[in-house]
Amino acid sequence: MTHSIQPTRSTGPAPAPASGPARLLGSLPLALGADAAVTGANALLYLALAAPLADLLGAPRPWLLAVGAFLACYAAVVALVARRAAGRGPVRAAVWPVVGVNLLWTAASLAVAAGSVLPLTGIGRAWTVLQAVAVLGFALWQVTALRGRRA
Numbered sequence: 001m002t003h004s005i006q007p008t009r010s011t012g013p014a015p016a017p018a019s020g021p022a023r024l025l026g027s028l029p030l031a032l033g034a035d036a037a038v039t040g041a042n043a044l045l046y047l048a049l050a051a052p053l054a055d056l057l058g059a060p061r062p063w064l065l066a067v068g069a070f071l072a073c074y075a076a077v078v079a080l081v082a083r084r085a086a087g088r089g090p091v092r093a094a095v096w097p098v099v100g101v102n103l104l105w106t107a108a109s110l111a112v113a114a115g116s117v118l119p120l121t122g123i124g125r126a127w128t129v130l131q132a133v134a135v136l137g138f139a140l141w142q143v144t145a146l147r148g149r150r151a
Contacts, residue, residue: 028091028145032082032098035138036075042131043071057124074101095146102139106132 046053046068054061078098085091109132112118113125120128 026145026148028095028142028149029082029086031138031141031145032078032085032095035098035102035142036079036082038134038138039071039078040075043068043075046071056121057127058119058121059124060118063118091149092146095142099139099142099146102135102142106136106139109135 046064050061050064050068053059053064057064059067081091081094081098084094109128113120113128113132118124
């Protein structure tokens with residue numbers, strides 16, 4: 001009886017788990033949690049400081065109050081999705097709408113900053129563009145983290 005030893009093929013060592021910034025970028029709960037926290041803080045600012053912000057940004061006070069109320073509700077929803085993402089169950093169906101709203105918010109903000117819908121000051125236009133870029137960053141972070149997640 002003859003035994004043949006077949007060489008095994010190796011593709012090299014197994015990749016090391018992500019660490020540092022790569023691990024943070026791949027964390028869906030962190031991406032969603034950061035979005036919820038920043039959105040909630042923004043909501044509180046708009047609600048608590050609507051009058052002085054109206055003067056500074058050029059947006060009418062009722063507009064800031066309405067946006068603040070929307071942002072507070074949205075932050076709560078995103079926080080719930082973040083909590084769900086921290087578990088082991090599937091979350092894709094819950095995360096894609098968050099990404100979609102973030103992308104719509106980005107587009108709407110840039111349109112408002114470029115247009116004449118609101119009588120924004122220069123600071124108001126700059127703030128609107130800045131927060132649009134931040135929201136786009138959250139959307140891209142969430143997509144990146146979602147692609148790295150199996151469920």
